[in-house]
Amino acid sequence: NVVRQLVDSGDVVITVGGGGIPVIETEAGLTGVAAVIDKDKSSAKLAEALEADMLVILTAVDRVCIHYNTPQQEELSSLTVQEAEKYIAEGQFAEKSILPKVVAAVSFVSGKPGRVTVIADLDDAKEALEEKAGTIIK
Numbered sequence: 001n002v003v004r005q006l007v008d009s010g011d012v013v014i015t016v017g018g019g020g021i022p023v024i025e026t027e028a029g030l031t032g033v034a035a036v037i038d039k040d041k042s043s044a045k046l047a048e049a050l051e052a053d054m055l056v057i058l059t060a061v062d063r064v065c066i067h068y069n070t071p072q073q074e075e076l077s078s079l080t081v082q083e084a085e086k087y088i089a090e091g092q093f094a095e096k097s098i099l100p101k102v103v104a105a106v107s108f109v110s111g112k113p114g115r116v117t118v119i120a121d122l123d124d125a126k127e128a129l130e131e132k133a134g135t136i137i138k
Contacts (some may be wrong), residue, residue, distance in 0.1 A: 055104075055116075057120075058123070062075065067092070121133070127132070
């Protein structure tokens, strides 16, 4: 609700970054637990809850690539959900790197017509918001 209020008032909100202490509620109160928080999936879920039209995932690469780190490496400036799902099934994306970002993008875009996700380098954030940088998934 706080994030929605900030967005509705015109503020730019940056949220769901990596880190934090995962907790569960017990009879004694909140207790820390060992867990991994998937920040990409969490970001997509928050964007859905806020009824956002765009999800921007900022990372350390210019674009999503297939055949990564091989002579056949190809940067993808755009992807459809169907193409992304095909590449996921082929194992094109590194499991602990770009794969969670692409999976989150597909989930968000698939949830409602007209949504877009851009995966881009942090330095290209402004251009990503304008769909002029990164990999655009529609």
